[in-house]
Amino acid sequence: MKHLLSVEDLSPADIHSLLELTDHMVEVSSRPIPKVPALRGKNVVSLFFEDSTRTRTSFDTAAKRLSADTMNFAVASSSVNKGESLRDTIETISAMGVDAFVIRHKSSGAPQMVTRWTNASIINAGDGWHQHPTQALLDCYTIRAGLNRRDSFDGLRIAIVGDIKHSRVARSDVQAFTKMGAHVTLVAPPTLLPPSLDGWPVEVSHDLDSLLPDLDVLYLLRVQRERMDEALLPSLHEYSALYGLTAERAARLAPHALVMHPGPMNRGVEMVVDPGELPGSVILHQVTNGVAVRMAVLFTLLGSGSDLRTGDTV
Amino acid sequence: MKHLLSVEDLSPADIHSLLELTDHMVEVSSRPIPKVPALRGKNVVSLFFEDSTRTRTSFDTAAKRLSADTMNFAVASSSVNKGESLRDTIETISAMGVDAFVIRHKSSGAPQMVTRWTNASIINAGDGWHQHPTQALLDCYTIRAGLNRRDSFDGLRIAIVGDIKHSRVARSDVQAFTKMGAHVTLVAPPTLLPPSLDGWPVEVSHDLDSLLPDLDVLYLLRVQRERMDEALLPSLHEYSALYGLTAERAARLAPHALVMHPGPMNRGVEMVVDPGELPGSVILHQVTNGVAVRMAVLFTLLGSGSDLRTGDTV
Amino acid sequence: MKHLLSVEDLSPADIHSLLELTDHMVEVSSRPIPKVPALRGKNVVSLFFEDSTRTRTSFDTAAKRLSADTMNFAVASSSVNKGESLRDTIETISAMGVDAFVIRHKSSGAPQMVTRWTNASIINAGDGWHQHPTQALLDCYTIRAGLNRRDSFDGLRIAIVGDIKHSRVARSDVQAFTKMGAHVTLVAPPTLLPPSLDGWPVEVSHDLDSLLPDLDVLYLLRVQRERMDEALLPSLHEYSALYGLTAERAARLAPHALVMHPGPMNRGVEMVVDPGELPGSVILHQVTNGVAVRMAVLFTLLGSGSDLRTGDTV
Numbered sequence: 001m002k003h004l005l006s007v008e009d010l011s012p013a014d015i016h017s018l019l020e021l022t023d024h025m026v027e028v029s030s031r032p033i034p035k036v037p038a039l040r041g042k043n044v045v046s047l048f049f050e051d052s053t054r055t056r057t058s059f060d061t062a063a064k065r066l067s068a069d070t071m072n073f074a075v076a077s078s079s080v081n082k083g084e085s086l087r088d089t090i091e092t093i094s095a096m097g098v099d100a101f102v103i104r105h106k107s108s109g110a111p112q113m114v115t116r117w118t119n120a121s122i123i124n125a126g127d128g129w130h131q132h133p134t135q136a137l138l139d140c141y142t143i144r145a146g147l148n149r150r151d152s153f154d155g156l157r158i159a160i161v162g163d164i165k166h167s168r169v170a171r172s173d174v175q176a177f178t179k180m181g182a183h184v185t186l187v188a189p190p191t192l193l194p195p196s197l198d199g200w201p202v203e204v205s206h207d208l209d210s211l212l213p214d215l216d217v218l219y220l221l222r223v224q225r226e227r228m229d230e231a232l233l234p235s236l237h238e239y240s241a242l243y244g245l246t247a248e249r250a251a252r253l254a255p256h257a258l259v260m261h262p263g264p265m266n267r268g269v270e271m272v273v274d275p276g277e278l279p280g281s282v283i284l285h286q287v288t289n290g291v292a293v294r295m296a297v298l299f300t301l302l303g304s305g306s307d308l309r310t311g312d313t314v
Numbered sequence: 315m316k317h318l319l320s321v322e323d324l325s326p327a328d329i330h331s332l333l334e335l336t337d338h339m340v341e342v343s344s345r346p347i348p349k350v351p352a353l354r355g356k357n358v359v360s361l362f363f364e365d366s367t368r369t370r371t372s373f374d375t376a377a378k379r380l381s382a383d384t385m386n387f388a389v390a391s392s393s394v395n396k397g398e399s400l401r402d403t404i405e406t407i408s409a410m411g412v413d414a415f416v417i418r419h420k421s422s423g424a425p426q427m428v429t430r431w432t433n434a435s436i437i438n439a440g441d442g443w444h445q446h447p448t449q450a451l452l453d454c455y456t457i458r459a460g461l462n463r464r465d466s467f468d469g470l471r472i473a474i475v476g477d478i479k480h481s482r483v484a485r486s487d488v489q490a491f492t493k494m495g496a497h498v499t500l501v502a503p504p505t506l507l508p509p510s511l512d513g514w515p516v517e518v519s520h521d522l523d524s525l526l527p528d529l530d531v532l533y534l535l536r537v538q539r540e541r542m543d544e545a546l547l548p549s550l551h552e553y554s555a556l557y558g559l560t561a562e563r564a565a566r567l568a569p570h571a572l573v574m575h576p577g578p579m580n581r582g583v584e585m586v587v588d589p590g591e592l593p594g595s596v597i598l599h600q601v602t603n604g605v606a607v608r609m610a611v612l613f614t615l616l617g618s619g620s621d622l623r624t625g626d627t628v
Numbered sequence: 629m630k631h632l633l634s635v636e637d638l639s640p641a642d643i644h645s646l647l648e649l650t651d652h653m654v655e656v657s658s659r660p661i662p663k664v665p666a667l668r669g670k671n672v673v674s675l676f677f678e679d680s681t682r683t684r685t686s687f688d689t690a691a692k693r694l695s696a697d698t699m700n701f702a703v704a705s706s707s708v709n710k711g712e713s714l715r716d717t718i719e720t721i722s723a724m725g726v727d728a729f730v731i732r733h734k735s736s737g738a739p740q741m742v743t744r745w746t747n748a749s750i751i752n753a754g755d756g757w758h759q760h761p762t763q764a765l766l767d768c769y770t771i772r773a774g775l776n777r778r779d780s781f782d783g784l785r786i787a788i789v790g791d792i793k794h795s796r797v798a799r800s801d802v803q804a805f806t807k808m809g810a811h812v813t814l815v816a817p818p819t820l821l822p823p824s825l826d827g828w829p830v831e832v833s834h835d836l837d838s839l840l841p842d843l844d845v846l847y848l849l850r851v852q853r854e855r856m857d858e859a860l861l862p863s864l865h866e867y868s869a870l871y872g873l874t875a876e877r878a879a880r881l882a883p884h885a886l887v888m889h890p891g892p893m894n895r896g897v898e899m900v901v902d903p904g905e906l907p908g909s910v911i912l913h914q915v916t917n918g919v920a921v922r923m924a925v926l927f928t929l930l931g932s933g934s935d936l937r938t939g940d941t942v
Contacts, residue, residue: 029411033355041661043689053387054406061357061410064383069692073681088893092682095915096689097657265402287409343725347669367701368720375671375724378697579716601723 003122004297005112006131007175015140015179016151018296022141025295028065029288038303039068042099046072047090048125049105054263055125058287059102059134062294068099068302086110087117094118099302103127121301129166135262136172138286138293140180143217145289146258146282153182159211161187161243162221162270165194165232169262170221174202185211187243191232208243212252219260220245220270236269244272250280258282317436318611319426320445321489329454329493330465332610336455339609342379343602353382356413356616360386361404362439363419368577369439372601373416373448376608382413382616400424401431408432413616417441435615443480449576450486452600452607454494457531459603460572460596467496473525475501475557476535476584479508479546483576484535488516499525501557505546522557526566533574534559534584550583558586564594572596631750632925633740634759635803643768643807644779646924650769653923657693657916666931667696670727674700675717676753677733682891683753686915687730687762690922696727696930714738715745722746727930731755749929757794763890764800766921768808770914771845774886781810787839789815789871790849790898793822793860797890798849802830813839815871819860836871840880847888848873848898864897872900878908886910 001014010018028036044063046056056072063070073093090101100121103111108128115122126132143158144150158177164170164186177184178201185203186193197204205211212218227233245259250273253259259281265271275281315328324332342350358377360370370386377384387407404415414435417425422444429436440446457472458464472491478484478500491498492515499517500507511518519525526532541547559573564587567573573595579585589595629642638646656664672691674684684700691698701721718729728749731739736758743750754760771786772778786805792798792814805812806829813831814821825832833839840846855861873887878901881887887909893899903909 031355034411035355041659041663057385057387057407058410060385071685071688073685085895088891088895091912092891092915093685095912096686096919097662097916263402263406267399267402284405284409287406288411291410345669348725349669371699371701371721372724374699577716577720581713581716598719598723601720602725605724 001300003111003115003124004133004301005115005122005124007133007136007172007179008131010133010176010179012179015137015176018137018293018300019141019144021296021300022137022289022292025065025292025299026289028295029292035065035067037067038299039063039066039099042066042068042302043097044068044070044100044102044298044302045093045098045120046070046102046125047075047093047104048072049075049103049110050126052104052126055104056102058290059123059125059294059298062291062298065291065295066298066303068298086114090114090117094120100298123297123301126168128168130168130171132168132172133176134290134294134297135169136176137297138290139173139219139260139262140176141289141293142260142282142286143177143182143258146285147216147256153177153180156182156216157185157214158182158217158219159185159187159205159208159215160219160221161208163192163223163227164188164221165192166224166227167221173219174200178202182217187211189233189239189242192227209249209252212249213254215253215257217258217260218245218253222262222264223266223270225266236266240269240272244268244270246272247277249273250278253280256280260286263287315614317425317429317438318447318615319429319436319438321447321450321486321493322445324447324490324493326493326495329451329490332451332607332614333455333458335610335614336451336603336606339379339606339613340603342609343606349379349381351381352613352617353377353380353413356380356382357411358382358384358414358416358612358616359407359412359434360384360416360439361389361407361418362386363389363417363424364440366418366440369418370416372604373437373439373608373612375605376612379605379609380612380617382612400428404428404431408434414612437611437615440482442482444482444485446482446486447490448604448608448611449483450490451611452604453487453533453574453576454490455603455607456574456596456600457491457496457572460599461530461570467491467494470496470530471499471528472496472531472533473499473501473519473522473529474533474535475522477506477537477541478502478535479506480538480541481535487533488514492516496531501525503547503553503556506541523563523566526563527568529567529571531572531574532559532567536576536578537580537584539580550580554583554586558584560586561591563587564592567594570594574600577601629928631739631743631752632761632929633743633750633752635761635764635800635807636759638761638804638807640807643765643804646765646921646928647769647772649924649928650765650917650920653693653920653927654917656923657920663693663695665695666927667691667694670694670696670930671725672696672698672728672730672926672930673721673726673748674698674730674753675703675721676700676731677703677738678754680732680754683732684730686918687751687753687922687926689919690926693919693923694926694931696926714742718742718745722748728926751925751929754796756796758796758799760796760800761804762918762922762925763797764804765925766914766918767801767847767888767890768804769917769921770888770910771805771810771886773917774910774913775844775884781805781808784810784844785813785842786810786845786847787813787815787833787836787843788847788849789836791820791851791855792816792849793820794852794855795849801847802828806830810845815839817861817867817870820855837877837880840877841882843881843885845886845888846873846881850890850892851894851898853894864894868897868900872896872898874900875905877901878906881908884908888914891915 098120102123104125108130111124261283412434416437418439422442425438575597726748730751732753736756739752
């Protein structure tokens with residue numbers, strides 16, 4: 001495995017072995033000194049063409065726990081703004097000695113394109129509406145841990161609710177959850193569904209309330225306020241009334257059901273109830289597991305089996 | 315001691331023991347390799363809602379000398395600007411594994427509030443007009459070293475001159491200096507004094523010149539140009555004539571007296587003379603001591619006694 | 629050697645010994661763990677008053693390979709914007725404990741001036757139109773390696789093409805290349821040449837085409853689009869027609885000739901052909917060698933002979 005570009009490239013066995021490795025990384029992260037020397041001397045460069053302090057910080061923390069060197073290439077102040085092409089930027093930074101690029105870009109497919117211009121490993125940290133594979137892996141890990149489903153998600157019922165159309169998280173999660181065996185239902189107003197769902201192994205519903213009692217996982221997506229300006233949503237208030245998680249809806253979930261969200265949350269819109277009050281909320285577990293999953297991904301791409309030596313300390 | 319929020323929370327004995335520990339940190343800082351492994355694996359995150367490269371760099375340097383990992387969470391590009399609440403931001407970063415947050419915020423009390431949302435230690439690096447406790451500690455350390463007053467400031471006469479009303483430095487210093495036993499006089503035009511000084515253990519004067527010969531410490535505050543726009547100051551020129559440190563005024567100080575300033579200085583306004591020409595100026599000592607004091611604070615909050623082992627090298 | 633301010637200060641022997649040391653640094657950079665502990669505990673601070681992510685990243689990478697601590701002082705958010713003088717900024721950061729400043733500034737001579745305000749070593753990373761000495765060293769190293777000229781450039785014919793007038797790269801390269809023994813020709817429209825070339829040990833030509841077959845090195849400079857607004861260039865198209873490297877021009881170069889560019893390139897202007905298709909292009913070698921040269925400079929200024937111990941690992 002050289003790159004991580006899309007969940008499509010991962011077999012169920014690949015996902016399993018990344019999640020197994022994540023178990024190790026969770027153990028490393030729980031130590032008094034949560035570091036191993038596994039990637040010492042490796043250079044991991046973040047290249048975020050869209051701001052996301054949250055995701056960038058998670059990768060940064062993961063790389064540091066493995067003793068890699070990290071560098072944030074601030075696109076805003078870079079030659080990209082002097083008209084340099086993406087290709088020249090990549091080739092130039094790459095020539096300084098880079099082992100992995102973590103890339104976020106507004107264009108679907110940009111990380112894939114970048115693989116042609118460098119020998120470094122490429123990790124897709126979100127490209128347009130297309131993919132966000134480490135989010136899918138951390139979501140799988142969180143469900144696996146939260147519902148104690150180590151081997152498969154067979155029979156699990158998961159609803160993904162919100163702006164499916166514009167969401168790389170939804171696309172990645174649908175692929176990962178169904179590869180693991182889960183049954184996924186998309187819940188959204190028709191304007192926020194993709195024009196065609198051909199090839200999506202999902203059901204669609206516009207009625208969240210009737211689904212609630214049977215769900216194992218309720219996955220809420222962030223609703224962007226921009227969607228209203230684009231007339232895709234009549235009002236946030238109406239969205240909230242039909243699809244927001246209120247205390248009433250939360251009460252209708254099964255006791256074991258998990259509530260998830262990729263963050264940042266819009267409180268009062270898709271998240272009306274305070275998630276701190278929900279026993280089933282694993283939203284902060286997602287964040288914590290995100291670091292461990294990214295450690296597993298970085299180690300898989302850049303490490304070698306004997307390097308891990310998780311008994312070693314820095 | 316879990317947090318450092320305010321000088322109010324520190325007893326004279328607390329201040330003494332932090333200053334004693336600072337002596338060790340000054341020694342560490344003077345080594346050829348000025349680092350100890352004391353906080354290896356600890357994660358210190360700066361969260362500055364107001365810019366202050368100076369203070370942030372000082373904390374960063376302090377954390378690195380103790381071998382902690384550091385992360386600057388750039389508020390300008392974070393989800394805070396997507397409408398995420400401060401609480402969600404703190405809970406999210408915290409879930410990635412943070413041992414201490416260093417927080418600067420324009421609202422008084424914000425760092426105190428943050429303690430409810432995380433298990434990490436909180437260090438207040440300046441909140442509104444309220445507190446800036448590490449500034450007070452580094453000022454105490456600088457006076458203690460400059461006047462050789464290891465045990466108390468009994469009998470010392472300190473004047474703090476300038477915009478007391480809007481100054482968290484003044485509030486923190488008054489508390490710290492008087493806890494150490496000093497006698498503090500505030501010198502300012504009436505518009506730059508707080509509406510009430512009830513409970514401030516200080517005297518007030520509008521006449522700097524008559525005080526000068528008796529001072530042990532002359533502490534100048536930065537005058538913000540904004541105060542003129544707010545009509546609190548007639549002109550910087552007039553301020554300078556009455557309260558600025560000119561060569562003439564400097565000549566009237568006692569030979570042993572110290573001149574201090576928290577920086578950045580407004581040359582030509584509160585600082586008319588070149589401080590490089592003043593034998594009593596300890597302004598750059600304040601900066602140097604700032605790093606050592608912050609090392610002492612970080613170690614007190616995050617280390618354990620046996621961890622310091624200042625004989626160890628990295 | 630305490631500072632690196634200008635190629636003028638370097639004797640041919642100085643350049644030779646920096647290039648010899650660069651050979652070691654290239655070897656270090658090629659190891660599985662490309663790091664040595666040579667500058668452990670040293671603090672290298674970047675202070676860029678003009679943006680240049682490329683140069684800053686190169687210095688940063690170099691410092692990290694030598695195990696130095698690095699800090700980027702973001703000028704945009706610093707007290708410089710609160711009206712603090714450059715001198716106060718330097719003195720303040722310096723007081724926190726800095727071993728070297730890497731400075732880029734729009735004013736010629738700023739790095740020289742800074743040497744008076746700090747005990748730290750100063751590395752000029754570009755000042756106005758004046759100097760960029762590490763660029764000249766990396767260019768020398770790249771020619772030395774590319775043409776296998778270890779001892780001197782005697783007899784080499786180098787053309788530097790483009791906006792000589794506004795280029796610190798041209799000024800630095802002319803000095804370095806001629807100190808090494810090369811014969812340099814400047815090629816530019818008259819408006820992009822300095823008003824006087826008295827004291828420049830160069831020839832001038834306005835006819836690139838006639839020079840091409842005899843060149844050992846063709847060095848292209850970036851053409852700034854601003855020059856058109858200043859009416860120094862009629863059009864980029866016309867510039868390109870006369871001075872741009874097209875496939876036709878490239879075909880007229882000798883087979884051994886090198887093509888160089890300091891980056892970022894303006895494709896379609898000075899670089900019309902795709903440099904990836906040119907066998908003689910060493911543009912990415914320049915970038916790679918840049919890191920090694922900066923390691924050599926940092927070690928020369930901050931290390932001590934016995935510290936290098938390139939056999940040691942971190």
